[in-house]
Amino acid sequence: MESFFTRFKNVLVLVAILLAQTIGLAIQVRRPVESGAPDGSNVTLLRYWAVSIVAPFERVFHGIGSNVRGVWTNYIDLRNTRQQNRDLQDQLARLRLEQASLAEDAIQGHRLQALLSFQQHYVASTVAAQVVGTSGSELSRVIYIDKGSKDGLKPDQAVITPDGIVGKLRDVFPYTAQVLLINDQTSGAGVVLATTRIRAILRGSTTGRIEINNLTPDDRIKPGEQVLTSGGDQIYPRGLPVGVIQSISPDIEHQPYTIIRLKPAANLDQLEEVLVITGTQTALPAVTQKDLAIADQTAKAQAAAKAAAKAAEEEAAEEAAARSAAQIVADHLPSLHDPNHPDAATPNAPGSPDAAANPGGTVPRPLPALHPDRYSPGSTPSATDLTPGAPAPAAPALPSTPATSTLPSTPKPATTTPATTPKPAPPKVPRPQSPVTTKTDPEP
Amino acid sequence: MATISYTSRRELEQHSFPPVVTILVPLGAIILQAILPKHFLRLAILDLPLIVTIFFSVSRRNPVAGTLTGASIGLLQDALTNQPIGVNGMAKSVIGYIAASIGIQIDVENLTTRVLINFCFFLLNSFLLFLINRRLLGVTSFHILWLHELIRAAVNTLVALPIFFLLDNTKRTE
Structure with a gap:
């Protein structure tokens, strides 16, 4: 017998160790399988010992890393801070406007919820924590944070x-806590599709993806749709972003269901700081109420400004319409002015003496005739010089056509009136361009 | 004249390690394994505790020591995960035992041997984890991607070689 144990010592030790661990596994999985459920007290104790050994080192390494990063961030990498600050201010202004636009709906929604006695849970208090380590295994998606029960954390609190x-x-x-990520294969969360309002259960997978696999094919579900928490799991408050639908494919192993893969909203691969929701309340938190009131005021101010702008615009439009009517009428009437004449701009100019003397405008005088005859203005004597019954005086001597006059061969072309002005052009009289030498001969 | 004779390879090249190395190296491997993926996600593909298990097992050439080393490292690794404690413990116990048994039979100082045993043990580890999860724990959703496991084995083998050479300096020949 002794020789048996001596001979097979190695194998027996292996079998004994495997057996002990198998029994340990059986004890651990004996309890009802509940995804992400905490362990029994004995197992928790074992984990506590292990975490107590590893966590101090993790904290030291994390501290060193944080200090190095702090030096970089605080002293070296400040080049873009001003631009970032400007961008953030722009973003803040934009978000305030967006918030203002939604404030009225939010207030109305809260009023209706209060009327219906609808129990809504809002995030009331959070604890900020830093990620100090991971499980170190691809099969177990958990992280460790630097806050624990001493900071008021309890199992099953949501981390966002x-x-x-x-x-x-x-x-x-006491001083650290294990966070089960949503992409772990044992994770689960109640979600709702933002557009279609279809409720579903989100699960992690062995590959580290998050997916919904309890829905049958539905044409309304499209990639790109946002997924929010439904609040039905009593862990995550309602309405928090979960992710965006990335792809939809049939579940070959579980027909007729589909596998809807999501891209997580939070970057689960590079988590540095997280918030643990330590308390919720049915009413809106005081800070949020204050923000909402400010947003409401902003919305009202915006509406007032918009109304004033609209009224001013309408008034201007009316004025423009009236003016344009007068303009149209004026355009259709014959004009006494020659816009092309050099003097056209000056008559009746505001402030000029003519304008004061003749408010109705100056009557234009005819231009001197190039070839005057008895019909030409000024060739007929005044009525005061005439005697009734007396014979008509001889016609005044008219200048004959100059024999050697150097008249231009072609008259100066009249300036064309712009096509846009439908005013009829006044009669043009060609004028000599150069001094004219005339020889006056008595009329035969 | 009495002559010293060696009856086996085990007696010829059995090594031991200072207690500090025996404790701190596995602990350091587990801590590094927990910290590195936080900063570099791709490094989650590494399994430094398994590399250390294989090294200590093949160096000591004692199956009992190998089994206990594998079990201790695996259980500590399990305690940091959300898996039941014992999954990695069982897998690494078996690997520690086999690695120590192989170390008696073949020359594990050779580079080619080291490449081969590391690559094979990483594949064996994946297979054992698959068996434990699927058969023992009944996790039907547990899948194994063999291409990924092959890449994983290759990457870890590459990482294991310099670590082996580094840890060779801590050996004490008995």
Whole structure:
């Protein structure tokens, strides 16, 4: 007998160790399988010992890394800070406007919820924590944070980032806590599709992806649709971003269901800081209420400014319409002015003496005739010089056509009136361009 | 005149390690394994605790020591995950035992041998984890991607070689 144990010592030790671990596994999985459920007290104790050994080293390494990064961030990498600040201010202004546009709907929604006694859970308090380590295994998607039960953390509290949900607390130790990420194969969360409002269950996978696999094919579900928490799991508050649908494919192993793969809203691969939701409340938090009130005021101010702008615009439009009517009428009337004449711009100019003397405008005088005859203005004597019954005086001597006059062969072309002005052009009289030498001969 | 004779290779090249190395190297491997993926996600493909298990097992050439080393490292690794404690413990116990048994039979100082045993043990580790999860724990959703496991084995083998050479300096020949 002794020789048997001596001979097979190695194998017996292996079998004994494997057997002990198998029994240990059986004890651990004996409890009802519940995804992400915390361990029994004995197992938790074992984990606590292991974490107590590893966590201090993780904290030291994390501290060193943070200091190095801090030096870089605080002293070296400040080149783009001003631009970032400007961008952030722009973003803040834009978000304030967006918030203002949604404030009225939000207030109305809260009023209706209050009327219907609808129990909504809002994030009331959070604890910020830093990620100090991981499980170190591809098969186990958990991280460790530097806050624990001493900071008020409890198992099953939701862990989020401003981008979206991250996971939930699994095991909580005094100074550290284990966070089960949503992409772990044992994870689950109640979700709702933002557009179609279809409720579903989100699960992690062995490959580290998050997917929905309890829905049958539906044409309404499209890639790109946002997925939010539904609040039905009693862990994640309702309405937090989960991710965006990336692809939809049939589940070959579980027909007729589909596998809807999601791109997580939070960057689960590079988590540095997270927020643990330590408390929720049915009413809106005071800070949020204040923000909402400010947003409401902004919305009202915006509406007032918009109304004033609209009124001013209408008034201007009316004025423009009236003016344009007068303009149209004026354009259709014959004009006494020659816009092309050099003097056209000056008559009746505001402030000129003519304008004051003749408010109705100056009557234009005819231009001197090139070849005057008895009909030409000025060739007929004034009525005061005439005697009734007396014979008509001889016609005044008219200048004959100059024999040697150097008249231009072609008259100066009249300036064309722009096509846009339908005013009839006044009669043009060609004028000599150069001094004319005339020889006056008595009329035969 | 009495002559010293060696009855086996095990007696010829059995090594031991200082207690500090025995404790700190596996612990350091587990801590590094927990920290590195936080900063460099791709490094999650590494399995430094398994590399250390293989090294100590083949160097000591004692199956009991190899089994205990594998079990200790695996259980500590399990305690940091959300898996039941014992999954990695069982897999690494078996690997520690086999590695120590092989170390008795063949020359594990040879570079080619080291490449081969590391590559094979990483594939064996993946297979054992698959068996434990699928058959023992009944996790039906547990799948194994063999291409990924081949890449994983190759990468870890490459990483194991310099670590082996580094740890060779800590050996104490008995």
